[in-house]
Amino acid sequence: MNFRLKAAGIAAIAGLAMTASATAETRVTYKSAKTTSSYYQMAVQIAEAMKAGSNGEIIVTVEESQGSVQNVMETRARGGDYVFTTPPVLVSLAQGGKAMFKDKGSPKFDEIRALFPIPSLTMHFVMSEESGVTDFAGMEGKTILLGKGSFGAREGEKYLKLFGLEGKVEIADVELSNAVPALKNGQIDGFVTAGSWPAPNVIEAAASTGVNVISLNDEQIAASKRTSLTIPAGTYAGQESDITTTSLPVVAYTTTAMSDDVAYALTRTYWEQKAKMGADAAWWNGVDAGLMSNITGKLHPGAIRYYKEAGFDLTDAQM
Structure with a gap:
């Protein structure tokens, strides 16, 4: 093969690779509630907000759930693209192997980390x-x-x-x-x-x-x-x-399997889009920095990066 043609081919392939990388989508699964619940509607709104706020770079797929306990239990088999909602008390019970999580413990529960509060x-x-x-x-x-x-x-x-x-x-x-x-x-x-x-x-x-x-x-x-x-x-x-x-209180969680960059992007986009979501559905207007105190466990490091940049007050327990 002609050296110049070969070089041009390599350059073209490299250019395509760079373009694909630049436009790569981050895909996330958001496990919420029953389709008849207001929390499922919120999940759909979050999915739309993430796509709009990231110019299409974050794509959220909403999954129906039978309840918060199921959402927590599924962390045992899910990967770094998993986001779910649950009251913080259930995370504490899971990590302590208590109540409905007795004899159903998993090391994965200790990897659960919070991203942001949603309406209570x-x-x-x-x-x-x-x-x-x-x-x-x-x-x-x-x-x-x-x-x-x-x-x-x-x-x-x-x-x-x-x-x-x-x-x-x-x-x-x-x-x-x-x-x-x-x-x-x-x-x-x-x-x-x-x-x-x-x-x-x-x-x-x-x-x-x-x-x-x-x-x-x-x-x-x-x-x-x-x-x-x-x-x-x-x-x-x-x-x-x-x-x-x-x-x-209800909070959106993921696990440490999620990258810091993705957790940062999700958290930043959520707060930046919250006012727009509130214009469409008033229940978002009840969410503000004051609800951060309802997060009793650890935040994801990527979320922490955003909260520090944005000037949120975090507790030692959240760090």
């Missing part, structure tokens, strides 16, 4: 204005919808016991998806729901029939052993003051 599961105790109920004591003798099998239903039942209402309220046999129509027609006096705020069913109820969302006092929050959260005044129609309630 927020408790809403919603009572119709017509019921006149403005606190837990006033719920006595009323008909309440708790739903079935969800975190909100379990948590609502727990609170009724904690605050002396067990056996003193009538539990409605109605699906949570029918809460607003049941409230409108007087079938129930109130319902309990958990999810990101503002919650779509609470927005609908407040706008269509008028509601009081009950606040918890400091003693009640302490008894619940959950994280306090404030829903600002004006979030729902007719809400003239802040609502103090409880929440279960």
